[in-house]
Amino acid sequence: xxxxxxxxxxxxxxxxxxxxxxxxxxxxxxxxxxxxxxxxxxxxxxxxxxxxxxxxxxxxxxxxxxxxxxxxxxxxxxxxxxxxxxxxxxxxxxxxxxxxxxxxxxxxxxxxxxxxxxxxxxxxxxxxxxxxxxxxxxxxxxxxxxxxxxxxxxxxxxxxxxxxxxxxxxxxxxxxxxxxxxxxxxxx
Amino acid sequence: xxxxxxxxxxxxxxxxxxxxxxxxxxxxxxxxxxxxxxxxxxxxxxxxxxxxxxxxxxxxxxxxxxxxxxxxxxxxxxxxxxxxxxxxxxxxxxxxxxxxxxxxxxxxxxxxxxxxxxxxxxxxxxxxxxxxxxxxxxxxxxxxxxxxxxxxxxxxxxxxxxxxxxxxxxxxxxxxxxxxxxxxxxxxxxxxxxxxxxxxxxxxxxxxxxxxxxxxxxxxxxxxxxxxxxxxxxxxxxxxxxxxxxxxxxxxxx
Numbered sequence: 114x115x116x117x118x119x120x121x122x123x124x125x126x127x128x129x130x131x132x133x134x135x136x137x138x139x140x141x142x143x144x145x146x147x148x149x150x151x152x153x154x155x156x157x158x159x160x161x162x163x164x165x166x167x168x169x170x171x172x173x174x175x176x177x178x179x180x181x182x183x184x185x186x187x188x189x190x191x192x193x194x195x196x197x198x199x200x201x202x203x204x205x206x207x208x209x210x211x212x213x214x215x216x217x218x219x220x221x222x223x224x225x226x227x228x229x230x231x232x233x234x235x236x237x238x239x240x241x242x243x244x245x246x247x248x249x250x251x252x253x254x255x256x257x258x259x260x261x262x263x264x265x266x267x268x269x270x271x272x273x274x275x276x277x278x279x280x281x282x283x284x285x286x287x288x289x290x291x292x293x294x295x296x297x298x299x300x301x
Numbered sequence: 302x303x304x305x306x307x308x309x310x311x312x313x314x315x316x317x318x319x320x321x322x323x324x325x326x327x328x329x330x331x332x333x334x335x336x337x338x339x340x341x342x343x344x345x346x347x348x349x350x351x352x353x354x355x356x357x358x359x360x361x362x363x364x365x366x367x368x369x370x371x372x373x374x375x376x377x378x379x380x381x382x383x384x385x386x387x388x389x390x391x392x393x394x395x396x397x398x399x400x401x402x403x404x405x406x407x408x409x410x411x412x413x414x415x416x417x418x419x420x421x422x423x424x425x426x427x428x429x430x431x432x433x434x435x436x437x438x439x440x441x442x443x444x445x446x447x448x449x450x451x452x453x454x455x456x457x458x459x460x461x462x463x464x465x466x467x468x469x470x471x472x473x474x475x476x477x478x479x480x481x482x483x484x485x486x487x488x489x490x491x492x493x494x495x496x497x498x499x500x501x502x503x504x505x506x507x508x509x510x511x512x513x514x515x516x517x518x519x520x521x522x523x524x525x526x527x528x529x530x531x532x533x534x535x536x537x538x539x540x541x542x543x544x545x546x547x548x549x550x551x552x553x554x555x
Contacts, residue, residue: 128339136339140332148327162331169335173342240321261310262319268310286310293315 121185129176140169143186146263147193153247153259154197164200168193183273186264190274194256201252211251211285239297246296254289257282512538512545 117123121142127135147168152161171192182188201208247255253275260266260274268286272279515538522531538545 133340137336140335140339144332145323145326149323149325152325158325162327165327166331166335170338173335173339176342236318236321240318243315243318244322262316263323283310290310290312290315294312297315297318 122181125176125179125185125188126181129179136173139185143189147189150190150193150256150259150263151197153244154252154256155200156248160200164193164196168196171196184266184270187266187270187274190260190264190266191276194275197256209252211253213253243293243297246293249296250289250292254285254292257285258289258293261286512542515542516547 119138121139124135124139128139144165148161148165151164151168152158155161155164168189172189175192179188198208198212201212247258250258256275257271260271264270264274266274268279268282271286272282275282515534519531519534519538522528522534539547
């Protein structure tokens with residue numbers, strides 16, 4: 114149970130005031146989830162490492178202007194989301210269509226093929242299948258799931274971190290969960 | 302996410318299955334790099350003021366240097382202006398102006414047959430000397446033109462700054478000095494300047510002087526502070542002219 118003293122926001126304020134140990138604690142607390150978020154969004158470890166480093170360096174550079182306006186996690190993933198969007202825009206593909214507020218393609222995405230039960234003999238395989246299904250989701254839906262599962266953000270916090278409306282986040286999550294359940298149906 | 306309204310978006314089985322996949326972690330070298338970057342800049346920006354660059358250091362010195370140069374130039378100009386007389390007379394110029402005024406007054410007095418001296422020169426002037434041993438009838442004849450005019454004969458010299466010469470030329474100063482010397486020589490050569498030991502010939506000439514000339518000479522002695530000599534001459538005068546009414550001219554004798 115975190116106390117007021119070791120809350121993320123308190124640690125970030127201490128780091129802003131010059132306490133390097135506070136940053137180390139924050140980093141240890143969030144590095145895995147952030148790395149996985151980036152890795153599963155871009156799909157390439159090398160690219161994920163580059164984005165991961167950029168996000169933390171951005172946090173370090175912005176430390177002097179930090180004030181507690183939201184949960185630190187929301188702040189951190191807002192930085193990560195923006196870095197991802199910059200990466201998408203700089204790529205040849207451009208910004209994925211799924212980031213549109215009302216994406217008509219969501220309903221047209223083909224349903225994942227049902228997995229044969231014999232292929233899901235253990236939980237580890239089910240987890241790998243989940244990751245496969247996750248990778249097949251449109252980027253915006255996948256991001257919503259990752260922010261919910263990795264960062265533990267609520268709908269409102271996901272909307273805040275991604276700069277979208279709450280209803281948009283609900284739609285993305287609703288479609289994403291339906292597709293994941295459908296893909297794992299045979300595993301239950 | 303425990304809100305019932307979020308139940309549509311939360312599947313505990315899916316979440317549990319996802320937690321199994323939480324394997325990947327950033328590599329250790331990436332951890333080290335980021336922590337190093339964080340440690341390199343932990344201090345607040347206010348305490349990390351960078352040392353001023355060379356250009357900034359130069360800029361910091363610019364204003365004081367300009368002020369110092371301005372002060373030095375201003376002082377130099379004022380000193381030069383004062384020495385050249387452009388901004389009022391300096392002490393040196395005041396002396397020169399005073400000498401020039403004296404010269405002008407003495408020249409005028411000489412031309413009028415009267416010796417004029419400034420107050421500064423008067424105490425040391427041997428202009429009027431009466432020999433104590435001189436008999437009444439042989440009193441040294443005081444040149445009439447040299448006696449009564451001393452205090453107030455010189456016209457006031459207006460030291461107007463604009464009309465005065467800025468700095469008397471050496472030739473002018475030399476001329477003024479020569480004029481002063483000539484006036485003093487003339488006064489020494491006058492009968493009142495002769496000393497008692499200069500011979501009987503000059504004593505004989507004292508009989509030629511009138512009582513008024515005696516009184517003028519005594520007044521001049523008093524004016525010069527030679528009171529003892531003045532008293533002696535006054536006694537001599539009374540002896541020679543016992544009936545002369547001294548009341549008509551009390552001020553010079555007192």
